[in-house]
Amino acid sequence: MGVNAQARVDLDRFWDTIQTSARIGVGRPGGLARLTLTDEDRQMRDQFVNWCKQAKLEVEVDELGSIFACRPGREPDLPPVLVGSHLDTQINGGRYDGIAGVLAGLELCRTLDELDQQTKRSIVVVNWTNEEGARFSPPMAASGGFVGRYERDWIYGLADDEGKTFGDELERIGYRGTRKATGHAVDAYFELHIEQGPLLHAENKQVGIVCGGYPSHGMRVGFAGQTAHTGPTPMDLRHNALVAAARWATAVDDIGWDFAVHDGKATAARLVAWPNKAGILSETSEAVCDVRHPDAITARVMAEKMRRAAFEAGARAGCEVTIHDEWQWGGDIFDDTLVDSLRKQAQRLDYDWRDIQSQAGHDAYFLAMKYPTAMVFTPCKNGITHNNHEHCEPHDFEPGLNILLHAVVERADR
């Protein structure tokens, strides 16, 4: 059983799917703007479902819009092996972030078809809805729902900047499926992803085996003040919610600099206010910030400083503070057996690989809360991502794809 040790994916075929995807939801030159649950996302989903059906995969869509394309195993009642990532992008996103991971799963199934191989366990290729969080906060909403971290109806209620909800938009694009969002048996989850950092490229490594993720903590905080005239209102009678949010964003950036020497990072990613107009103090505001550090204890210290800074900023601006959401991910969360199996395949296939830690969030982080999980990183030029200049060459993917193929088949034959 299992595939021949010489088996390899078809890199040209994989690259063709990437190029087709790169024409759907085109953004700035070379990039994509395919936000989740938009018409462009639907178009890409339709394309992906077509590909899956051509590959004789059985497609199901769950209540959160995530797509599960199953290649049945010989013992289809056993928990399957999942391989996935996301097809949505940032507003100024690249062509590979997330996309490569979903299409890697598809390519793997196509390769097995050509080899006429059936694994013992089923293999399921997954596209998770709203990984990016670029339209609906928080990110990785659907994979969070899959492991029971978020309630389905809470996710449905998430609203974008125009007030449209996740649930309504999911319905609108026709991807509100019937498969239950959560409670599924899963044997293992694999995710291939571009590194989104500069290490592999800088060190000329062909592939990274991800041991874990930078422990990360994020928060969405609301500030409530009071409108008033910008002129006559004395400083000590002001309740300018815009100032509260700006003070928090500034303080969070300071936290990042304080811990930068050991690779800590802090980000003010989003700030909105109302009315946010000349001449009037803002009544409400909201900001999204996060902190990351390779050391889990330090990351928690940073998170605690970030939280305290929100209340200090609110107090300083005379505004009430509400923590709307909090999330965290990362740490040494991946499964040792799976990580070892990836290392073993990298060794056996004779690629120049290294262990690596992820600095970005991934659906794999949520999956790892409940199921054995591991990730493969492929190089991307200078680590540029969330930018239309994100760049990869076909050969950047070849080692990762073949490692994934053999590790997934090995696991699925277990």
Add this chain to the structure above:
Amino acid sequence: MGVNAQARVDLDRFWDTIQTSARIGVGRPGGLARLTLTDEDRQMRDQFVNWCKQAKLEVEVDELGSIFACRPGREPDLPPVLVGSHLDTQINGGRYDGIAGVLAGLELCRTLDELDQQTKRSIVVVNWTNEEGARFSPPMAASGGFVGRYERDWIYGLADDEGKTFGDELERIGYRGTRKATGHAVDAYFELHIEQGPLLHAENKQVGIVCGGYPSHGMRVGFAGQTAHTGPTPMDLRHNALVAAARWATAVDDIGWDFAVHDGKATAARLVAWPNKAGILSETSEAVCDVRHPDAITARVMAEKMRRAAFEAGARAGCEVTIHDEWQWGGDIFDDTLVDSLRKQAQRLDYDWRDIQSQAGHDAYFLAMKYPTAMVFTPCKNGITHNNHEHCEPHDFEPGLNILLHAVVERADR
């Protein structure tokens, strides 16, 4: 010549017009949301023009949409006396801010009609377009255009948050007139306005004679950075435009606190960023801030600190800084003769009045750059304004209206 010393406006009639206005562009309970060049603004303009025509005033609209309603004098070729303010409001505006001043001019003409009095010079009631700056920045755009401070076509190009331009929206609501925007002879400009501060109410004064305005300096600043992933990008390689704007807003607020002990104020009124989403660093941002102080030299010190803070914030966040607009107003800009004439009428009519400085910006500030100008302030409860809880009673207006009546007539008979 002149009106009888016993002549008084009709307070009930004035109040009726205020109440009619309060039903157009209704906002939160008790307030208005009548942003400039919206359908609601058009509806109010139509109502105002109707009233003017009923009062036999000759209505002209200029290239910037400002409405001039003329009550011809016996010597119509002499430069006229203007009485005006604005009918637009903030998004959470009150019923009196600006509106009372325009309708005071109308009431004054109606009173002269009843008295069958014709002044020597014409009296022109004016509604200035976009005083608030709540939709198009900068505020007081049309009065700035009237005195030649801003170019007509530059004003036409101002864009709101949806990218709609002042020029297009003016055309759309049918108020792009043919009267030249600038270059008009004006004998004097009077403006009645609610105080928008707490002094008159707190001291139980019936009316304020405005000697000048708090010197004020405002800026609209853009920051240019680069999108990137919020995770892996090291702090020293970030160009997060949102952080640049937040740092500037925070620094400007600090300037306000530094000078608060002598009644200085600084405001971060507006902050927008793009993409402004979770997971991605922002490429561009823009913020509007201003500083005000009763002492002109100190106000300039604050303005210089505000300007320097913009460049420091940009440098700290690795972003380029562009000052898109700058504006200033205030100082001892009003005409001594006109101010004295208002004081004299207050004395003669036996009202309990005081001299006062304006802390808000007004169209009168621009008019004063070119023409003899003065203002009358009427009390508003606790100084609350730019808020739906802005509150005035009919009796709050009676002294201001009658002072205005007699001072305008005296000037127009000159």
